[in-house]
Amino acid sequence: MVLLLQYTLTFASVLILVALGGCFSEHSGVINLGLEGVMIMGALGGALAMRYMPTNSTPIAMLLVVLLAAALVGLIYSSLLAVACINFKADQTIVGTALNMLGLAGATVIVKAINTAANPDDVSSTIQFAGAKRSFLVNIGSFEFSWFMLVTLILLIVSYVLLYKTRFGLRLMACGEHPQAANSVGISVYKMRWAGVLISGVLGGLGGIVFITAGVSEWRFEYGVAGFGFLSLAVMIFGQWKPTRIALAALLFGMFRALSNVYTGFDFLRVLNIPSQVYNMMPYIISLVVLAFTSKKSRAPKAEGIPYDKGQR
Template sequence: MNTIYYIVQQTMFFAIPLLIVALAGMFSERSGIINIALEGIMVIGAFFGIGFIALMQMNDSPMNPQLMLLVAIIIAGIAGGIFSLLHAFASINLKADQTISGTALNMFAPAAVIFTARILQSVQQVQFADKFHITEVPVLSGIPIIGSMFFKNAYITTYVGLIIYVISYILITHTRFGLRLRACGEHPQAADSVGINVYFIRYMGVLISGILAGIGGIVFVVPTSTNFNATVAGYGFLALAVLIFGQWRCQKIFFSAFFFGVMKTFAAAYSGIPILKDLPISANVFKMIPYIITLLVLVFMSKNSQAPKAEGIPYDKSVR
């Protein structure tokens, strides 16, 4: 039973950031803007969030660690949102190729982060102390089975991610804004004909995408490391696979994120799982599992894609 608890707890560390970032991609792409810049936005968000934590710890701030992490998450979201506006401007106003725009941001983000970190502290790694681990959540950790799985050896980022999912589901499926967002991704001309500002809705889709991707960056780094080195280990691209596997739908994205999270757990924490540890398989094979699964998913899901029909197509109000 302890092994099951361990797998579930580790899965949360990997699945939650995947869930958040895949939802980030969903908001942008359901509005009609392809966003492959998720990786770069995650890097920017993580840099600013971890930078805040490092600065506060360096100055021996008396702030409660959980409150500090929540503030860092907010900062990461703001940074990611601002950075994503570059992609929105290029894609919406300049009508640039959205794939090229996203690629440019992915290339720019780590370079800018490394340059800034070296200017500020002479080295590119941003160190921080992990004071955010929650050994037990009072009361809830005492619930049989569930308590040990979800309320012991946890991080507050897990609960933040689940709250984001619930809000995203309600926003995209049960609100007027969500309906308009989906309309702009499916048939922007029809949306415009009934008075919807397609440009504004698409800007909002990309902005929300940037905020969530920025949050996803710090949510990924904090439970898995004690330093940030201008990388999120390809999680932005893995989140795109989750988005495609989830067919741009909230509920499917949720299950896809946890499926990929389990695969990532086997790859990163197999040594803590007795059955896998004793297998005569190289560690490199385990590390390849998530990416092999990604390739297989893309191959088999591409034929049944339910991507928004107007995704990636610049909208010109003057053309009907």
């Protein structure tokens, strides 16, 4: 049971971070379907930081540098979406899909090139971080607490306050609901949309590094992030684009994902003799079922996915 709780909170942390990123982007009026690619690139930034940080670094220094690297790479990568969709008014679905493919291929090529440069016989896309990962963990009895869980909780609270209690958040949501009306009162729609997309890049990058460090000590980047970017979008929709509901939805989906790691520890599940692949599929099946029954009642920001034209009324 402790292990189930541990993995549930870990995977829920990933889903919360990435879904909040999508929430900020869509509240500004831009659909970020490239979150999968952003996660991969953020994971790459964090993994390289763990690889090259001195082994004698303090845990707090390691944590801060890894978080900063993942967030910075995610921000830079998401700026490609912002340029294409906000400035050039490209189709947001196509650009997001392209970023997902580019992120997976780019991260794989970069890691292989780094490994080959260090050792010509090593052509893998794997980065190991067993030693560095210990800096993020604290054992509380049999529960392995990760500092990423605390970071996620803090960012969840900050996101709620930022969206609903600040002028910035209200302006951001206005640009996703009626950008022409927002512009008429002096709000720069382009700046707000850029801010929304860049924030989604930061949160998506953080989600990526949390994902690849969940339960393993190395990551093969050609595996990507197992569809967690799209699963996070499902969590965002199920959570109605609201941070508190997103957190609850993430806990539900995270629990089903955690079962694939710990089902052998439950006698009644082990007796059922269900293949492990079924447990791996469960969060995605649940997302399809949930969205099938709830999507009709979902109310997305009215102007999401629509390029902003200053002259349009």
